[in-house]
Amino acid sequence: xxxxxxxxxxxxxxxxxxxxxxxxxxxxxxxxxxxxxxxxxxxxxxxxxxxxxxxxxxxxxxxxxxxxxxxxxxxxxxxxxxxxxxxxxxxxxxxxxxxxxxxxxxxxxxxxxxxxxxxxxxxxxxxxxxxxxxxxxxxxxxxxxxxxxxxxxxxxxxxxxxxxxxxxxxxxxxxxxxxxxxxxxxxxxxxxxxxxxxxxxxxxxxxxxxxxxxxxxxxxxxxxxxxxxxxxxxxxxxxxxxxxxxxxxxxxxxxxxxxxxxxxxxxxxxxxxxxxxxx
Numbered sequence: 596x597x598x599x600x601x602x603x604x605x606x607x608x609x610x611x612x613x614x615x616x617x618x619x620x621x622x623x624x625x626x627x628x629x630x631x632x633x634x635x636x637x638x639x640x641x642x643x644x645x646x647x648x649x650x651x652x653x654x655x656x657x658x659x660x661x662x663x664x665x666x667x668x669x670x671x672x673x674x675x676x677x678x679x680x681x682x683x684x685x686x687x688x689x690x691x692x693x694x695x696x697x698x699x700x701x702x703x704x705x706x707x708x709x710x711x712x713x714x715x716x717x718x719x720x721x722x723x724x725x726x727x728x729x730x731x732x733x734x735x736x737x738x739x740x741x742x743x744x745x746x747x748x749x750x751x752x753x754x755x756x757x758x759x760x761x762x763x764x765x766x767x768x769x770x771x772x773x774x775x776x777x778x779x780x781x782x783x784x785x786x787x788x789x790x791x792x793x794x795x796x797x798x799x800x801x802x803x804x805x806x807x808x809x810x811x812x813x814x815x816x817x818x819x820x821x822x823x824x825x826x827x828x829x830x831x832x833x834x835x836x837x838x839x840x841x842x843x844x845x846x847x848x849x850x851x852x853x854x855x856x857x858x859x860x861x862x863x864x865x866x867x868x869x870x871x872x873x874x
Contacts, residue, residue: 664716
């Protein structure tokens with residue numbers, strides 16, 4: 596299993612790095628749109644669509660929505676994402692109570708739109724917007740930053756959870772997660788944000804705001820993971836698919852990012868660090 600995971604990662608890493616960091620904005624939008632479309636194909640299964648044709652149709656619908664949003668202002672979608680993830684917190688906290696309200700196949704399909712579409716919009720909003728922080732206009736570094744926040748939160752949660760994880764976070768959704776893991780992940784994120792702000796020669800106010808934005812992002816990334824775990828548990832499956840040998844599916848790899856990216860994009864836009872750009 597470990598050998599399979601390593602081989603898969605070695606194949607995927609250059610593809611992901613090339614698609615994210617070496618394509619022009621329109622190419623970036625198409626590449627990330629393809630990833631989201633594959634994620635939609637997997638989400639269709641989590642929604643309860645078992646027929647191959649239905650899953651393909653759902654993925655094509657999502658791709659069509661993304662295409663229609665190519666030149667639509669992102670802010671309204673990002674606000675919608677914030678409201679959605681607040682609702683997700685309530686759903687995850689109460690599970691399995693309340694599942695009768697969202698457990699139907701159409702409801703879960705709509706949930707997929709609210710997860711996947713804002714993630715793509717937020718990512719491309721960051722890619723094409725004007726970034727003003729630390730005298731840098733390289734939005735690719737901002738994308739790398741939000742990825743790192745999620746990874747740092749995950750690593751911090753892993754070690755803190757193993758050392759102190761007695762109080763479970765959401766045992767009916769994801770038994771392995773603990774409150775200690777959440778707090779450990781957030782501490783790691785705060786330290787990471789301070790290091791980056793120091794390297795960027797940020798002012799004290801900028802540093803404080805970056806820490807706050809990063810903590811919000813790290814916290815909401817946990818919700819992305821928990822929501823997918825809840826959907827898979829409700830559906831009775833372990834992985835979103837077997838598309839990535841040793842890793843499960845695309846959604847298993849990007850679940851935290853789907854929550855973190857649109858919220859981070861909204862926060863940095865509201866702070867005035869990011870403005871609308873051109874494709």
